[in-house]
Amino acid sequence: xxxxxxxxxxxxxxxxxxxxxxxxxxxxxxxxxxxxxxxxxxxxxxxxxxxxxxxxxxxxxxxxxxxxxxxxxxxxxxxxxxxxxxxxxxxxxxxxxxxxxxxxxxxxxxxxxxxxxxxxxxxxxxxxxxxxxxxxxxxxxxxxxxxxxxxxxxxxxxxx
Amino acid sequence: xxxxxxxxxxxxxxxxxxxxxxxxxxxxxxxxxxxxxxxxxxxxxxxxxxxxxxxxxxxxxxxxxxxxxxxxxxxxxxxxxxxxxxxxxxxxxxxxxxxxxxxxxxxxxxxxxxxxxxxxxxxxxxxxxxxxxxxxxxxxxxxxxxxxxxxxxxxxxxxxxxxxxxxxxxxxxxxxxxxxxxxxxxxxxxxxxxxxxxxxxxxxxxxxxxxxxxxxxxxxxxxxxxxxxxxxxxxxxxxxxxxxxxxxxxxxxxxxxxxxxxxxxxxxxxxxxxxxxxxxxxxxxxxxxxxxxxxxxxxxxxxxxxxxxxxxxxxxxxxxxxxxxxxxxxxxxxxxxxxxxxxxxxxxxxxxxxxxxxxxxxxxxxxxxxxxxxxxxxxxxxxxxxxxxxxxxxxxxxxxxxxxxxxxxxxxxxxxxxxxxxxxxxxxxxxxxxxxxxxxxxxxxxxxxxxxxxxxxxxxxxxxxxxxxxxxxxxxxxxxxxxxxxxxxxxxxxxxxxxxxxxxxxxxxxxxxxxxxxxxxxxxxxxxxxxxxxxxxxxxxxxxxxxxxxxxxxxxxxxx
Numbered sequence: 106x107x108x109x110x111x112x113x114x115x116x117x118x119x120x121x122x123x124x125x126x127x128x129x130x131x132x133x134x135x136x137x138x139x140x141x142x143x144x145x146x147x148x149x150x151x152x153x154x155x156x157x158x159x160x161x162x163x164x165x166x167x168x169x170x171x172x173x174x175x176x177x178x179x180x181x182x183x184x185x186x187x188x189x190x191x192x193x194x195x196x197x198x199x200x201x202x203x204x205x206x207x208x209x210x211x212x213x214x215x216x217x218x219x220x221x222x223x224x225x226x227x228x229x230x231x232x233x234x235x236x237x238x239x240x241x242x243x244x245x246x247x248x249x250x251x252x253x254x255x256x257x258x259x260x261x262x263x264x265x
Numbered sequence: 266x267x268x269x270x271x272x273x274x275x276x277x278x279x280x281x282x283x284x285x286x287x288x289x290x291x292x293x294x295x296x297x298x299x300x301x302x303x304x305x306x307x308x309x310x311x312x313x314x315x316x317x318x319x320x321x322x323x324x325x326x327x328x329x330x331x332x333x334x335x336x337x338x339x340x341x342x343x344x345x346x347x348x349x350x351x352x353x354x355x356x357x358x359x360x361x362x363x364x365x366x367x368x369x370x371x372x373x374x375x376x377x378x379x380x381x382x383x384x385x386x387x388x389x390x391x392x393x394x395x396x397x398x399x400x401x402x403x404x405x406x407x408x409x410x411x412x413x414x415x416x417x418x419x420x421x422x423x424x425x426x427x428x429x430x431x432x433x434x435x436x437x438x439x440x441x442x443x444x445x446x447x448x449x450x451x452x453x454x455x456x457x458x459x460x461x462x463x464x465x466x467x468x469x470x471x472x473x474x475x476x477x478x479x480x481x482x483x484x485x486x487x488x489x490x491x492x493x494x495x496x497x498x499x500x501x502x503x504x505x506x507x508x509x510x511x512x513x514x515x516x517x518x519x520x521x522x523x524x525x526x527x528x529x530x531x532x533x534x535x536x537x538x539x540x541x542x543x544x545x546x547x548x549x550x551x552x553x554x555x556x557x558x559x560x561x562x563x564x565x566x567x568x569x570x571x572x573x574x575x576x577x578x579x580x581x582x583x584x585x586x587x588x589x590x591x592x593x594x595x596x597x598x599x600x601x602x603x604x605x606x607x608x609x610x611x612x613x614x615x616x617x618x619x620x621x622x623x624x625x626x627x628x629x630x631x632x633x634x635x636x637x638x639x640x641x642x643x644x645x646x647x648x649x650x651x652x653x654x655x656x657x658x659x660x661x662x663x664x665x666x667x668x669x670x671x672x673x674x675x676x677x678x679x680x681x682x683x684x685x686x687x688x689x690x691x692x693x694x695x696x697x698x699x700x701x702x703x704x705x706x707x708x709x710x711x712x713x714x715x716x717x718x719x720x721x722x723x724x725x726x727x728x729x730x731x732x733x734x735x736x737x738x739x740x741x742x743x744x745x746x747x748x749x750x751x752x753x754x755x756x757x758x759x760x761x762x763x764x765x766x767x768x769x770x771x772x773x774x775x776x777x778x779x780x781x782x783x784x785x786x787x788x789x790x791x792x793x794x795x796x797x798x799x800x801x802x803x804x805x806x807x808x809x810x811x812x813x814x815x816x817x818x819x820x821x822x823x824x825x
Binding site: 121124125131138139152154208209212217221223225231243252256258 | 483
């Protein structure tokens with residue numbers, strides 16, 4: 106029994122060391138890839154009065170603007186849809202989305218991309234992305250927002 | 266008169282804490298039975314089959330059913346099971362009786378809060394789901410009832426700290442017995458972790474009564490996830506405790522290391538709480554470097570689970586070899602697979618391995634973008650809480666109900682079958698959900714089966730959806746078998762004390778705490794608690810301070 110205990114303790118130490126090393130590698134990889142592989146995590150771009158989203162400011166006029174070689178899109182995610190209803194971009198050009206909600210929480214998940222934004226009333230979310238393949242991309246609300254939540258699907262079109 | 270014997274006072278005259286434990290646990294399983302009833306409906310929904318019209322006019326819609334499923338299973342059942350196990354085990358281990366007056370106050374508070382919250386839930390006045398994100402606004406009775414329910418756990422904290430203090434006065438200088446040590450660190454962790462939910466409840470109650478016109482949705486989310494991630498360890502640690510202190514003995518072996526088990530619980534005390542931003546990676550309004558700090562802390566909380574995997578596996582190997590298992594893997598076959606309790610733990614831990622790997626994906630700041638709020642997430646937590654935690658509770662009920670009541674387990678074969686089927690159903694369902702979320706971006710908690718738009722958008726995943734239907738049927742049968750076994754056991758007339766475990770099957774240990782420097786170090790529980798508080802202040806303080814001083818209130822909405 107004494108012998109068995111020592112054998113177990115040796116494996117135990119090796120396993121804990123392995124676990125810690127694995128965690129360290131994961132942390133380093135996450136940090137490195139965030140810095141080098143294009144970061145599409147949303148950030149805050151200021152705050153807004155949710156009750157005035159529909160009547161005042163950029164979001165009262167949801168639109169895609171072309172500025173030089175880039176696009177800026179002002180998007181309203183509302184119960185239960187998105188404005189503008191259709192967005193078109195040329196492939197290979199950077200798009201910066203600004204997104205907010207006039208009512209409850211929603212999300213802005215563009216399928217087949219890394220864009221996945223929590224849309225919170227009162228907060229303006231910002232995310233930039235360059236589409237590299239033309240086609241139709243579904244936009245999906247993945248935050249429960251009420252009885253019509255499952256219908257809250259739109260699309261954007263990336264032209265060649 | 267089966268019911269009458271459950272209320273038979275004589276059987277508990279010498280051990281009133283048994284009656285308390287029985288009532289807490291059976292209330293939890295009753296909540297689980299109702300919550301689980303909706304599970305197959307949810308699985309069918311993700312199979313493209315809408316069965317919710319069958320429930321009208323009693324239940325109005327999918328989201329009402331899903332709210333009941335989440336609240337009853339993940340908040341009510343889990344807390345009641347913790348209040349059973351993490352009070353009863355230390356009481357038995359120390360040979361002390363908890364303060365029975367407060368124990369019953371905690372039971373009645375839990376029941377009262379549950380009934381109060383149940384009214385709006387059952388009337389479709391609180392279909393805000395388990396996360397109740399503002400500004401979706403539920404009826405005030407939901408928030409108030411939930412708050413009373415959660416506050417009943419504070420009495421459980423007191424019950425255990427009081428027993429621990431009494432034991433220490435009588436045994437100065439001795440090392441706290443293992444199950445009690447686990448219970449103490451567990452309840453201290455929960456006290457620290459629950460503060461977010463308590464503060465959020467104050468806002469939501471005032472808001473739902475109309476005392477304030479709006480609440481800040483980002484602050485509410487942040488407070489929710491402050492509690493919302495550590496709450497998963499609140500669910501998990503009773504299962505770990507049972508795995509450490511009873512499973513090795515039930516399997517025929519010994520726990521290999523007592524000091525390491527203490528280290529695991531200290532690590533959970535330290536790292537459970539300051540990790541909540543990993544649920545908010547996709548949120549605007551929290552700076553990326555704070556999210557990265559929480560990523561690192563979240564990764565660290567994997568360490569105690571990795572140690573647990575080793576210790577439990579090694580203890581099971583000792584058991585398997587003691588039972589005559591030979592060779593590299595022969596010990597696995599030599600484990601008592603026909604014991605429904607051991608079976609439940611073995612299968613639960615098997616599911617926990619892929620679940621833990623998926624958790625590392627969720628915790629990774631960048632990978633999370635691909636799975637955030639897709640059905641990958643319910644796929645993940647149905648492996649963790651839906652399989653390991655629930656199966657640990659189900660498996661433990663198979664010996665604990667007989668132990669508490671003196672009534673032998675009925676239909677042991679059905680008990681064994683229920684665990685195999687539960688494991689199989691969960692494995693199929695979670696496998697499908699992971700892929701549906703990752704490959705097809707199918708959103709979680711969406712009534713897709715009633716939406717032609719959604720079914721058209723997700724039609725490529727039809728093959729995976731079919732697996733959900735298969736799993737839903739299997740899980741429904743598993744649940745029927747399980748609930749039949751436990752309620753038939755608890756409600757029968759037959760008491761045969763000779764056929765039940767007379768004592769909690771506390772395990773022996775190989776590497777003991779006496780003389781261990783590690784055990785001495787972990788014994789300074791209040792020091793570690795203080796360090797945990799400091800970590801939380803550092804990881805949350807600046808962000809919360811800024812949010813509290815810059816609130817941006819939004820009025821409530823009812824959109825269901």
